[in-house]
């Protein structure tokens with residue numbers, strides 16, 4: 120076990136006994152949603168993972184220690200401090216650790232810590248990707264490279280169309296990352312169930328997904344996979360409404376010159392404002408759905 124990593128007693132017990140564990144990220148808490156709904160959501164996600172037969176491991180960096188499994192009080196601190204906590208991706212990890220700081224882990228950093236701990240499944244809302252205009256700005260989320268190299272499956276609701284979904288799929292194809300449509304033939308677009316981008320792999324049960332993951336890793340094909348689980352019909356948004364808000368938020372980011380790691384949190388907050396909170400309600404519901412599915416896949420994988 121890595122000497123920088125602490126497992127919570129729950130997570131340690133589950134991993135030692137081969138029980139299913141699901142990793143959860145912390146950037147979504149501190150940078151992805153406002154307080155206090157971020158706190159309520161993070162605690163509820165843990166409850167949903169448990170009720171679907173797995174142990175939740177919320178991942179973060181506290182006082183320079185890598186944590187797989189944090190206490191409700193620690194979640195509360197991350198939720199309250201919000202964007203004052205450093206957003207940590209692969210690049211930022213050694214800096215925060217060496218200085219004994221606190222960090223909220225992105226999809227990429229959460230995958231790294233999950234893999235260190237021996238956790239194979241991870242649930243979140245959406246992954247980062249190639250930003251619109253990425254062919255010129257080179258703004259490509261480190262999440263994609265991490266998916267290429269680290270063997271953790273990420274259950275998400277696809278990616279937001281703040282990104283260029285076509286380029287994101289091309290990138291994942293080049294880097295050999297399977298993108299599985301869960302019960303769909305299309306990449307879901309986070310707030311909506313459809314993006315118009317067809318996928319080459321569709322699976323319809325947790326067991327089938329677990330079988331794919333087992334095959335991939337037993338073949339020696341290191342790296343992750345994206346399990347793209349569409350938002351429920353009930354909670355999905357009107358494509359016109361959300362599309363308009365996204366275009367407006369992108370224009371505002373451009374006008375303000377927002378760049379680098381600040382862009383994604385800026386867009387999320389702006390879209391929430393522009394939709395009168397509607398995007399946040401959808402965001403929370405889809406995370407719940409992903410947590411349940413990840414727990415069920417983890418349970419199948421543990422059984423195999």
Ligand code: PSU
Nearest residue numbers: 146147151225226245247260261380383
């Ligand atoms: N997409 C969302 N919500 C989020 C994020 C992405 O819908 O909270 C967060 C995740 O932590 C993701 C990160 O890993 O943003 C990507 O940031 P960047 O584009 O700077 O790599």
Ligand code: MN
Nearest residue numbers: 258259260379
């Ligand atoms: Mn970026």
